[in-house]
Amino acid sequence: MPVGDCERAFIAAAAADGLPLVRARAPWLNQRGHLGLPPGAEPVRRALADIFAALDGDPVSQSRKRLTALPGDFVHEPTGTFIELDESQHFTSYRLLTFDHYPADARLGFDMDEYRALCREWSPRSDKYRASKPAVGFGPGGRQRQRAYHDALRDLVIPAVVGRPLVRVQAPYRDGTAAYQRVRHRLLAAIE
Numbered sequence: 001m002p003v004g005d006c007e008r009a010f011i012a013a014a015a016a017d018g019l020p021l022v023r024a025r026a027p028w029l030n031q032r033g034h035l036g037l038p039p040g041a042e043p044v045r046r047a048l049a050d051i052f053a054a055l056d057g058d059p060v061s062q063s064r065k066r067l068t069a070l071p072g073d074f075v076h077e078p079t080g081t082f083i084e085l086d087e088s089q090h091f092t093s094y095r096l097l098t099f100d101h102y103p104a105d106a107r108l109g110f111d112m113d114e115y116r117a118l119c120r121e122w123s124p125r126s127d128k129y130r131a132s133k134p135a136v137g138f139g140p141g142g143r144q145r146q147r148a149y150h151d152a153l154r155d156l157v158i159p160a161v162v163g164r165p166l167v168r169v170q171a172p173y174r175d176g177t178a179a180y181q182r183v184r185h186r187l188l189a190a191i192e
Contacts, residue, residue: 024083033052080162
């Protein structure tokens, strides 16, 4: 499936259901991650720093990144509900590791146990996806660790800033329409 097809199918299914979604981008969620958080996100800074360290992040490289907004998948602007669509490359052993550092009171818009199970199921394949690709802040072969960190960043910062949990939608088979149908009721309830 070509890049972007899953997202386009998801947004089309939501639109057909009367749910307008736009691409997510917020200046307070930026490339520096926990080193560039706004004041409202202070309560999650320690957890994110721990996740960054567990993923062998390089704080010097990370601190040199620009404060450019980190692009996301979707937002329902009327309610400020952010939505992320997770294809197979998100279910890695690195992503599984991030969950061990989440605060016990983290407000999540997904079932962490379900996500842990998906990481265990998909990581043998997903850990190989772009395994050698470098990433600033994570060095050579760091792209997967960076993706896991960015996912954790969104999970913890968005509720701290907007007061609503990020809704995560699993789509390991890259079928955006089926993914929307699976979460339709949960998503519609989240935007009320």
